[in-house]
Structures are given as C-alpha cells and as structure tokens.
Amino acid sequence: MRFEQSIPDRRLLFDPEELTLREYPRSFFRGDTVRIARSLIGAWFARIYKGQWYGARIVETEAYLGAQDSAAHSYRGRRTPRVEPMYKDGGHLYVFFVYGMHYCANVVTRPQGTAHAVLLRAAEGPQGTPPRLLSGPARLCAALGITRISSGLDLLAGNEMRLLFSSGPKARIGTSARIGIDYAGEAKNWPLRFFDEDSPAVSGPARLRKSEIPGLMQEL
DNA sequence: GCGTAGATCGTCT
DNA sequence: GACGATCTACGCT
Numbered sequence: 001m002r003f004e005q006s007i008p009d010r011r012l013l014f015d016p017e018e019l020t021l022r023e024y025p026r027s028f029f030r031g032d033t034v035r036i037a038r039s040l041i042g043a044w045f046a047r048i049y050k051g052q053w054y055g056a057r058i059v060e061t062e063a064y065l066g067a068q069d070s071a072a073h074s075y076r077g078r079r080t081p082r083v084e085p086m087y088k089d090g091g092h093l094y095v096f097f098v099y100g101m102h103y104c105a106n107v108v109t110r111p112q113g114t115a116h117a118v119l120l121r122a123a124e125g126p127q128g129t130p131p132r133l134l135s136g137p138a139r140l141c142a143a144l145g146i147t148r149i150s151s152g153l154d155l156l157a158g159n160e161m162r163l164l165f166s167s168g169p170k171a172r173i174g175t176s177a178r179i180g181i182d183y184a185g186e187a188k189n190w191p192l193r194f195f196d197e198d199s200p201a202v203s204g205p206a207r208l209r210k211s212e213i214p215g216l217m218q219e220l
Numbered sequence: 221g222c223g224t225a226g227a228t229c230g231t232c233t
Numbered sequence: 234g235a236c237g238a239t240c241t242a243c244g245c246t
Contacts, residue, residue: 072238078232080231082231096231097229098230098238099239100230102240136240139239180239183237184238206222221246222245224242224244224245225243226240231236232234232235233235233236
C-alpha cells in the first residue's frame with residue numbers, strides 16, 4: 001500500500017483545452033526561489049491519469065531556501081535519501097512524508113545542487129469543487145494522489161505530473177511568515193509564504209489569510 | 221473564531 | 234528514541 005500510486009479525486013477532472021495552459025521553460029525554475037513561489041500563484045498543477053486530465057489552480061505556496069534556511073530539509077547542506085530530489089535541477093518534484101500519515105509536495109527551484117524548493121500549500125479545483133478539498137499541503141497531495149513514489153519526477157518532461165503556466169487574471173498576492181515551522185528560530189519569521197488573497201481555498205488560521213499589509217500589491 | 225490533544229510512522233540522531 | 238513543512242475532533246468564547 002505504502003508505495004502504490006494513488007488515484008486522483010474525480011472532482012479534479014478538467015478539460016485542458018478550455019484553459020490557456022502552457023509549459024514553463026526550464027530556465028524559469030532555475031531562477032530566484034522567492035520570485036518563483038510568488039509566480040506560481042495561479043499556475044496549474046496537472047496530472048494525467050489513465051488518459052484523463054486532473055488538475056488544480058495553485059493558490060498558496062512557501063519558499064524554502066536551502067542550506068541557509070533552518071526551516072528547509074536541506075538546511076546546512078543535509079543530504080539524505082529522502083532529501084536527495086531537492087538537489088535536482090529546477091522543475092523536479094520533491095515529496096516527503098510527515099506526521100506518520102501525510103504527504104507534502106514541493107517544486108525544486110534553482111540549478112542542480114542548490115536544494116531550494118517551493119512547497120505547494122493549497123489549490124482550487126475546477127469550477128464547483130469544495131474549497132477545502134485541496135486546502136493545505138497534505139490535502140492537496142491527497143486530492144491529486146501525490147505520494148512518495150512521485151518524488152524526483154521531472155514536471156517539465158511530459159510526465160504524468162506537470163506544472164503549467166496559466167494566462168488567467170492576475171491574483172492579488174498576500175504575504176506572510178511560513179506555517180508550521182516553530183522550530184526554525186529566526187527563519188520562522190521570514191516572509192516566504194504567498195497566497196491568493198481572494199481565494200477561499202487558502203489554508204491556515206484566518207489571520208494569515210489576509211495580507212499583513214492590506215492593499216499592498218506584490219509585483220513580479 | 222480560538223486552542224489543545226491525539227493520531228501514527230518514516231527519518232535521522 | 235524523538236520529532237515532525239499536518240489534520241481532525243472537540244471544547245470553549
């Protein structure tokens with residue numbers, strides 16, 4: 001059971017022809033991690049399973065800055081079998097297992113060997129799906145059927161999982177400290193969480209669902 | 221809305 | 234042997 005592929009939720013079925021989605025170039029994922037974390041608000045995570053497309057629009061992310069970031073699994077260059085996918089080139093998937101029951105998915109950023117990543121914290125399913133279905137990193141993985149067997153997968157190689165640019169309306173982006181990293185000392189206050197201020201699917205306590213500075217627009 | 225407790229096991233020390 | 238990049242249920246305000 002533990003190493004089996006997990007089936008995506010039927011409610012995430014969508015028609016890719018109805019959206020304007022296109023691949024990111026590899027160079028995008030080799031860029032600045034914070035900028036990528038912000039840019040991915042509005043992007044689509046897609047999974048092709050048995051010939052059908054499942055997917056969701058990302059509404060919340062967090063940046064993890066590698067060796068210098070005490071909240072990151074790659075802090076101080078830690079390199080173990082679990083974390084190994086973080087050291088791949090930008091655009092790969094890093095999935096880890098926490099609390100004995102949940103998975104969390106990250107997109108690796110920066111060039112190979114840097115071990116930066118962006119945690120996918122929440123997403124909105126296609127029109128009409130319950131806002132809580134993908135609200136939180138573990139729920140997002142559960143709904144899309146992401147497990148450890150997909151850790152290390154290249155999201156840009158026409159694989160069954162892909163991250164796609166969506167040319168939709170620009171979101172109002174809120175910023176806050178990251179969630180669930182009380183152990184991280186100074187780094188716990190770094191403003192590395194980004195979210196769509198108008199999405200009902202954003203996770204976390206209510207006070208972290210509005211920008212800390214109301215009305216502030218974040219530019220790319 | 222808020223805070224707390226318990227679940228449950230892979231991973232690293 | 235300790236501890237999670239979490240979630241749910243439950244009780245209180």
